[in-house]
Amino acid sequence: xxxxxxxxxxxxxxxxxxxxxxxxxxxxxxxxxxxxxxxxxxxxxxxxxxxxxxxxxxxxxxxxxxxxxxxxxxxxxxxxxxxxxxxxxxxxxxxxxxxxxxxxxxxxxxx
Amino acid sequence: xxxxxxxxxxxxxxxxxxxxxxxxxxxxxxxxxxxxxxxxxxxxxxxxxxxxxxxxxxxxxxxxxxxxxxxxxxxxxxxxxxxxxxxxxxxxxxxxxxxxxxxxxxxxxxxxxxxx
Numbered sequence: 001x002x003x004x005x006x007x008x009x010x011x012x013x014x015x016x017x018x019x020x021x022x023x024x025x026x027x028x029x030x031x032x033x034x035x036x037x038x039x040x041x042x043x044x045x046x047x048x049x050x051x052x053x054x055x056x057x058x059x060x061x062x063x064x065x066x067x068x069x070x071x072x073x074x075x076x077x078x079x080x081x082x083x084x085x086x087x088x089x090x091x092x093x094x095x096x097x098x099x100x101x102x103x104x105x106x107x108x109x110x111x
Numbered sequence: 112x113x114x115x116x117x118x119x120x121x122x123x124x125x126x127x128x129x130x131x132x133x134x135x136x137x138x139x140x141x142x143x144x145x146x147x148x149x150x151x152x153x154x155x156x157x158x159x160x161x162x163x164x165x166x167x168x169x170x171x172x173x174x175x176x177x178x179x180x181x182x183x184x185x186x187x188x189x190x191x192x193x194x195x196x197x198x199x200x201x202x203x204x205x206x207x208x209x210x211x212x213x214x215x216x217x218x219x220x221x222x223x224x225x226x227x
Contacts, residue, residue: 034215043115043202043218044154089154091216098167099144099206099216104153 012108019077021105023090026071032093035064035075039086047075085109113137115219117203123225124193132188132222136205143186144216145178146202154202160186161208193226
């Protein structure tokens, strides 16, 4: 079936560096994508989203890039901080309106 | 409150017992999801309710698992004859697909189930 997957299960970065978390999706019909952040002991929280008619969207310190040609989604975090340490999930919304989640990437920020 | 509420936040039970987990979604949200998350793992989809449509139960791992959504609002996830491998955090999320809605999921804090 269709699925969303991640390339790296764990990413370790130095505080202050930029982080890039990647996600591959296989459903070409998906038209809406979301990144979620899950801190330890909490439910996932919305970070940023992007629709398929866009290639890039920026938020505060975060940027999501969408490459529909290769079905790839990435989350860029600028000047990574210790508070960014969490598990990050990408999710896609296809025509059925049900969100499908990727496997998640753990981001560890070293001081 | 304004967010998704789940109860209990923690549940410890003995193997073989039945448990019920409750989810109060955000008022007006048409869709409700249940996910399971084992320690250090990703989100495992269990079941999806959307409006009055038949639920998508394709993620339920066995017939010991069932879920209901009454009146299009509150949902209960029931696990019968619990097993140790059922130990996990059970997350509920809701979303709105009406005009102006994006389908973004709003998650509760989860119910942590421990089966001894």
